[in-house]
Amino acid sequence: MNYLNTIQQLSNGLNKSKSKNEFIVAFVLHYPSVEVFDRIQSLLSEGYEVYVFDNSPKNTQPFILHYDLSSNNNFRYFSSGCNSGLSSSLSTLLSSAFYNGASNVLYFDQDTDFNSKTLSFISSFLVDNHLLFHDYSMVSLYGKNKYIESQNIIHEHTHIILSGSLFNLFALEEIGWFRGNYFVDGVDYKLCLDSINSGFKIGHFDSSPGFDHSSFQDNSIKIKIFNKSLHLKKYDYSRIKGIFISHVKLTIEALFTIQFLFAFRTIILLIGFLIKQFFIRIIYFVK
DSSP: HHHHHGGGGGOOOOOOOOOOOSSEEEEESSSSSSHHHHHHHHHHHHTTOOEEOOOSSSSSSOHHTTTTTTOOOOOOOEOOOSSOOOHHHHHHHHHHHHTTTTTTTEEEETTBBBHHHHHHHHHHHHHHHHHHHTTEEEEOOOSSSSGGGGGGEEEEESSOOOEEEEEEEHHHHHHSSSSOOOOOOHHHHHHHHHHHHHOOOEEEEEEOTTEEEEEEOOOOOOOOEEEEEEEOOOOOHHHHHHHHHHHHHHHHHHHHTTTTTHHHHHHHHHHHHHHHHHHHHHHHOOO
């Protein structure tokens, strides 16, 4: 992968994992907020190994200089000095973790919040499901429902969002990491399609404590429909166009690989996204 040669490894060497935990925590950042820095510092103080790919332009104040974390042996920082895109950034983080001895990575974007209970639960979850997890390339973790031990079930899905997901690095190495040039959620769904085509399952677990995937999104509004809370965000037309093109490309690729259910669900997700964008524009117009 040529992009790996362009990465500036600003950490103090890439040694074998020294983390006492079952997984490494990884972030892809772009103009991160102070709250993100605080979360990373908290993780390091609790003994977690943290990998960060900073997609902020090189003329902005570097993350590693603004917050002096370079002396921490559990901190790894990567940057190409520009926005390398999510696929390249994640491939760099996850492959680096794998080739430095890690088996699993928990990935967050900068809009996802969590707490110490979340991480303790995921450690236990991974230990309890370590044999089952070999069949999965990744499991998406959510906090929608209250945890009940008798309902500790991983549900199989075709499409998941990567933030808050636990990756099986052995599976991703076999898949070939992240391939293709896709936009936003298209990166997530492309890995899902590649996983299915490689014979791996995709899991979803919705009873993880402390997760919040919505509150830290900029300019989002919260509404209730049929007693269900929804966070909606108005995107500009260039982003809508990029998401539209990515979903169409994925649908075509799924059809060519005879993944008809995946193709159908991709179109349904696209239609749902477009309806939400239409609906939120009506809300802003009425306001």
